Amino acid sequence: MKNKKTFNLSLLNAAQREAVEHLYGPVLILAGAGTGKTRTVISRLVNMLRQGVCSSEILAVTFTNKAAIEMRERIGQMIPKDEAKEMMVCTFHSLCVRILRSDIEKIGYKNNFTIYTASDQVGLVRKLISRHSAKDESLDHNLAISLIGRSKNKGISVSDKEGALIGEIEKAYNNELKLLNAVDFDDLLILAVKLLKEDSSIKNFWSERFKFITV
Incomplete structure (x- = not known):
């Protein structure tokens, strides 16, 4: 049986809850270390799903693989994994790899770089x-x-x-x-930006795919 009890807004303080319940428009979370920023971000992502947002329209980007793994695990602890299976939780570099694997041939590389x-x-x-x-x-x-x-x-x-x-x-x-036909980690970021800047159809595809973006 699916267990939804682990998602509990009462565990958040007033400011955190306000951020979690704000679905549309920008939200900036500023707080010191150990104050619950990650919990707030994850709770907001889960609340989006609870409010009917399609998981494939959500992108959560982190700076490290460790953070991305932690976010996936904690989301899985709060809701059934099948509800969030299409949510993209990844690093900036991983996102750029996805963009480049699809269309890098348009800037002179092969997709199997x-x-x-x-x-x-x-x-x-x-x-x-x-x-x-x-x-x-x-x-x-x-x-x-x-x-x-x-x-x-x-x-x-x-x-x-x-x-x-x-x-x-x-x-x-x-x-x-x-x-x-190789790229380094700097190239991943630079070439992805180049591709998005130079090809409006690619830029439009990715901008239209995600309706909710969290960094």
Whole structure:
């Protein structure tokens, strides 16, 4: 028998309950650590379902896999799992993977792209440093990865003041990833944004799919 008793608004204080019961329009929850922010957010998601919102129209985005797993588990403790099975609870990177798997071919990649992990990046950058550096040149691979990531997020190339070698490594790194049909974690965010900005049909699809978004 389905048990709905674990979803109990009486466990919330007045401010938390106000946030939970506010379904339409923006809500900002500001509170210190350990004050029940996560419980409030989860209760609001469950209340949406209780009020008849379709689970497929709800997106809950977190910054870490740990937080996403915790949210799914706690939602499952409050309502039957089949009621929330189509709710998307994921990290920003996971959301971007879903967007890119569907339509990344429109920006020059194949849908079966590989995602480079941190260790994959280290291996590639070390190889490129060895290939491009002269005998009297040296470059720390961790520094190179950091500079490449920073430049990607700023939308610019590595500054000339960082040296000619890192500029070569950056160019070779990006070319190598593209050749291998691979992306790194920075690319997931950047390419998803690029896709949404450049293709209005894709942007409209995702904006119309979710009626309720929680971060």
